[in-house]
Amino acid sequence: MQNQFLLYGANGYTGRLIARMAKDYGLLPVLAGRNASVLEAMGSELGLSFQVIDLSDKEKLVGLLRSFPLVLHAAGPFVHTAKPMVEACLEAGTHYIDITGEIAVFELLKRTDDLARAKNIMIMPGVGFDVVPTDCMALFLKNQMPDAVNLKLAFASIGGKLSHGTATTMAEGMGEGSAVRLNGKITRVPLGHKGMWVDFGLKKLFVMTIPWGDISTAYTTTGIPNIETYTGASPKTFQLLKWQNGFNWILKLSLVRNYYKKKIKKMPAGPSDDMRAKAKSIVWGQVENASGQQISAIQEGPEGYTLTAISSLLIAKKILSGNFKPGYQTPAACFGEDLVMEIPGVKRRLVAS
Template sequence: MQSQFLLYGANGYTGELIARHAMQYHLLPILAGRRKEWIAPLAARLGLPYRVFDLEDGAALLAVLKEVKVVVHAAGPFEHTARTMVLACLLTGTHYLDINGDIAVFEMIKQYDAAAKKAGVMLLPGAGFDVVPTDCVALQLKNLMPRAVTLQLAFATLGGTVSHGTATTIAEKLGEGGAERKNGEIVRVRLGKKGMWVDFGVKKLFVMSIPWGDISTAWFTTGIPNIETYTSVAKKTYNYLKLQWLFNWLLRRNTIRNFIKNKINRRPAGPSDAQRKAAVSFVWGQVVDEAGKKATVLLSAPEGYTFTAHSALIIVQKILNGNFSPGYQTPASAYGENLVMEIPGVERECI
């Protein structure tokens, strides 16, 4: 087996999961990161090659990318790291994947569509739980109701926790509010502006609106002009967040964000293998047309980090087999609504 993809940020929680699952897909990644003491022990344990370099070292980055056909970029926060990796991929003709879920990052990468087409490479951010399952549900709903004007997507995880990387990204967004798509445009709104109860099939859960990546990606995939995204929260948390606007100025201070990030770093890196195995994720999607007619799709899947490891590797495998579309893509625009059904343990139902 030849090393044909680079996994940058392999020492992170999700990066390590991707590395651990790679052999299952007959893939041999080159593990990479900024510090040898983080990367070398993992590479030795898994029997994989590795490279150590900082993204700011342009010569080293370009040299390694020339060795591979695909990079899976797993080193966040992506608002700080994605552009550098994308620009390097355009120079070396390397296909780009990441596990980002940030609206602003999707919008930034989308700007390089023409350059990617010219270079013959695919730029596909959101190759994990952010946003593969929701993007596939969005496209399925669009296909069920081509004249839909409103799309709502909600997700929930029962029994899971978040990794350091995810928690840190959230901390860096504190005080910045929410977003939705209205009449084709992204508009800023209050975080938790809307809340509702959603029947996920096995359980009804309360969800609130959040700025999930689909505000960007589902528009690209479906063209539906009005999009809202939700996640499950305790009702009392939702009630508290109604007052968050009073404190946003404080939450945006670096001292507060750094305090929270220090607390995050003292926690476990992410859910244990046992926790991930016991947890389950759910996605609910609904579209409405101008006449008020509705279509709904329910999906159950493995826990989000486990899902991400599988989905990223499945997409890498497709690219290495020559199955890719040059330019900026979303998971469903590149591989269709049934991509999600290739992940082990996924079940789907149309209502």
Template sequence: MSKQKIVIYGSYGYTGRLIASRAAELYSNVLLSGRNEQKLKKQAAELNLDYLAVDTSDPLRLENLLNDAHLVIHCAGPFIHTWQPILDSCIRNRCHYLDITGEIGVFEGIKARSDEIAEAKIMAMPGVGFDVVPTDCLALYLKKQLPDADHLELAFMGLGGGVSHGTALTMAENLGEGGAVREDGRIKSVPAAYKTRSIDFGERQRTAVTIPWGDVSTGHHTTGIDNITVYTAMKPSAIRWLKLSNWISPILRLDAVRNLAKKWISKKVTGPDSKARETGESYIWGEVKNPGGETITAHLKTPEGYRLTAMTAIHIAQKVLSGDFKPGYQTPASAYGEDLILEIEGTERV
């Protein structure tokens, strides 16, 4: 594949801006894209890059965007609404697909098309950010330590960070939907805050609660483990609210309620500032268990989540651009191994 252009779609969102800025430091052949031409024009001038405004509902414009692109880094969520047309165009144009989703439905949807993706001789790797690079790598590391493991539990905790506008909108989109775990190989819907567990993150002990994190999908592909649960550290008051949400889930699923939440987010949520990104840290915990009850645990320490996302997304893009990729659907660790995360500055495994 001789094409070299990098397309960043959704480049002016919170995380897209971080990725675009990092890409601009390394490459001149970056094309910024998204729906809003005014935001693109301003960003392109700041970074000295080209841009093209494209709506994912316009297949002809998408073709024009990707027909000479080597890869796209898709940053425009909620991804459940945007991944399919972009992947369709990537397959037609033999353009590698990367995104920063954490949505289980997106991972499953792309995995179901792995043969089609491989036939186009490209790689599709959703989840090249904080969700799911560090957890995916830790999962594979643990599986190799205990090869007969049949249960995997993962958890994470952030210190000094926050939530971006786009992440908050995805959360609003899923109000009232509950959680998800994997049991006996199948993804199972469960209530919000299905389980809690006290977890030693290395730096401190925290109460963590189950969430529908991307590893419920990707962990099975990476490790073959049939039972997977993912937790995040959370304050007791937030856990109580999650449990309450199970009782009012029909109300939370109303369009009017979700739209109200989105309006509030649009006014109030901006994401961590540069100081928080530079000083914040994330702690990842993982545990595997085999049928005999033997357990092994391990930890990762990484930079703040959004900073890490920009680092891992560009790091993986660099690998693809150099010809280092596996055709078809891949997870970060299935393509690049459990030590991929250790190639990122500021990470360590304990």
């Protein structure tokens, strides 16, 4: 069936959202994951079939993937789960997309390019809010200024909150610092080593540097050698981080990280439907050339998890219809700067720098 794909991690917050919205896009996911009882309940509720599979069972996983043209991988943290799934996809000849935002994962999967081309399959991590809106912004600005040498990207949410999966990924990265792209190379820097105020159009917010996936993907998409990524944060948090060298070692302790993971599990799984409907995601970008000329743009759209579900389904539908490029790909490089504009409610415009 041309509209059928495997949705692994279907029982997670974002996986559930993707499964619920799939029929709106004419798609028929087969739910997959490790929790049989949850998958059975979801399948019954949504009228979808399911498969119970653990990523550690490679033989069974490859056998299952051979029955599908595409897997949408939604089970993080992807730094642990992406490698076994991609290796199985390469063996089975199955297209791979995921919703990661982790730099290390993008860099890891980039190295599968030759193998994926040989198999005539596409490997595209980051098909959700990480990194579709920012990747499209990066290419949009690059096309406005082809000689750009510096790129800044910032994003924030108005009225949203984190899911368990996102919060857990952040907990696993506690104390690890941040990264920028400097003269073409990924360079480690302290978390929040820079901060600034940004006018997003809807609101003016303080932002600080974080290790967002675009440090990897925006370079692949645009070739711009110097890239910084920012997100909304309180100025108080930014000031506190100036002392981080003194306590980062504590945050790296398994005891501390596990403590925060237990706290996360006690929280709601993610934003409610009502909260998602009212919330918005906002993105700002700026490019600069060697002469110091600058071009800036802003973009607004649906709440981040809503956007992730829509963008991942749009990309899945394109691939299933034969619209793909073999090898490792980034969303905007493959589908163009206006991919994000296909998402209902997205607006983008140039602004004064």
